[in-house]
Amino acid sequence: MTYQADDRRYERQPYNRSGRSGLKLPAVSLGLWHNFGDTRPIENSRAILRRAFDLGVTHFDLANNYGVPYGSAETNFGRILREDFTPYRDELIISTKAGYDMWPGPYGEWGSRKYVLASLDQSLRRMGLEYVDIFYSHRPDPQTPLEETMGALDRAVRSGKALYAGISNYSAEQTAQAARIMRELGTPLLIHQPSYSMINRWIENGLLDAVEEAGMGCIVFSPLAQGLLTDRYLDGVPADSRAATSRFLSADRIDLDLARGLNEIAGGRGQTLAQMALSWTLRDPRVTSVLIGASSVKQLEDNVACVDGPAFTEDELAAIDKITESYTTS
Numbered sequence: 001m002t003y004q005a006d007d008r009r010y011e012r013q014p015y016n017r018s019g020r021s022g023l024k025l026p027a028v029s030l031g032l033w034h035n036f037g038d039t040r041p042i043e044n045s046r047a048i049l050r051r052a053f054d055l056g057v058t059h060f061d062l063a064n065n066y067g068v069p070y071g072s073a074e075t076n077f078g079r080i081l082r083e084d085f086t087p088y089r090d091e092l093i094i095s096t097k098a099g100y101d102m103w104p105g106p107y108g109e110w111g112s113r114k115y116v117l118a119s120l121d122q123s124l125r126r127m128g129l130e131y132v133d134i135f136y137s138h139r140p141d142p143q144t145p146l147e148e149t150m151g152a153l154d155r156a157v158r159s160g161k162a163l164y165a166g167i168s169n170y171s172a173e174q175t176a177q178a179a180r181i182m183r184e185l186g187t188p189l190l191i192h193q194p195s196y197s198m199i200n201r202w203i204e205n206g207l208l209d210a211v212e213e214a215g216m217g218c219i220v221f222s223p224l225a226q227g228l229l230t231d232r233y234l235d236g237v238p239a240d241s242r243a244a245t246s247r248f249l250s251a252d253r254i255d256l257d258l259a260r261g262l263n264e265i266a267g268g269r270g271q272t273l274a275q276m277a278l279s280w281t282l283r284d285p286r287v288t289s290v291l292i293g294a295s296s297v298k299q300l301e302d303n304v305a306c307v308d309g310p311a312f313t314e315d316e317l318a319a320i321d322k323i324t325e326s327y328t329t330s
Contacts, residue, residue, distance in 0.1 A: 033066050037068040038072040063099075064100075065102050265319055271306070
């Protein structure tokens with residue numbers, strides 16, 4: 001059946017300006033890290049992407065190595081984009097990244113000009129695109145001069161293969177340096193993508209200030225701490241959960257008291273724990289958007305509903321801080 005987007009899609013969530021740029025992003029964006037590779041049914045991926053757009057999610061976030069095998073998330077996304085979203089391309093923000101290992105040899109990862117620009121070309125071919133809206137340096141390279149990596153981002157924009165440039169996983173100091181270099185090159189950085197959650201607050205120790213000072217936006221990933229901040233683990237570790245099956249989360253990190261205490265606060269707000277965790281990351285106006293993953297349409301719908309939650313009271317924020325203080329990394 002031919003897909004036709006919901007006419008009310010722009011009534012479903014707010015759109016926030018990314019720093020001092022002209023670009024607005026949806027409060028909730030969709031990341032395609034885990035659930036869009038060849039190990040997942042493509043019709044499930046298609047259903048999630050369709051419903052996301054109907055709910056006002058205009059930003060789809062990828063990277064060269066997303067999916068199993070690497071690159072498959074971009075390939076599958078490109079197929080769905082071609083078959084379902086071609087009429088809506090100018091309504092979409094599509095991002096990808098280069099930085100982590102992608103192919104063998106010395107030119108297959110990190111931040112050299114050769115790797116970064118070759119990776120962008122490969123990503124465009126996999127997705128069948130002439131350009132992406134945002135192209136990121138996925139991580140800083142300790143061996144390559146920052147001027148070279150930023151020069152590659154500048155080249156990507158000037159060539160027309162990307163509209164905006166961003167960085168991810170950079171420290172506050174590295175962010176300030178990168179922003180200065182890019183300003184001098186004439187291609188200001190649009191956005192930073194760091195991890196952030198109620199139990200991972202490292203960006204509060206200088207990075208948010210650096211982002212604001214540079215006029216950049218901030219889009220945060222892992223707001224649910226790989227599922228720790230959901231109702232998935234309120235009664236222990238299910239055999240099919242990420243903590244039991246994934247290398248990205250171990251069962252010994254599960255804290256039942258933490259999850260149950262936060263879940264009680266969420267219930268008082270009329271939200272699920274996941275919805276409250278997402279709302280919490282968006283409470284700071286310097287956070288432009290929050291990235292969610294989704295393995296099903298229902299999970300997507302539940303998480304996007306975080307935008308309907310009430311504002312936090314001072315008592316709620318204090319209670320969250322008290323529960324998470326012994327668990328928080330900063």
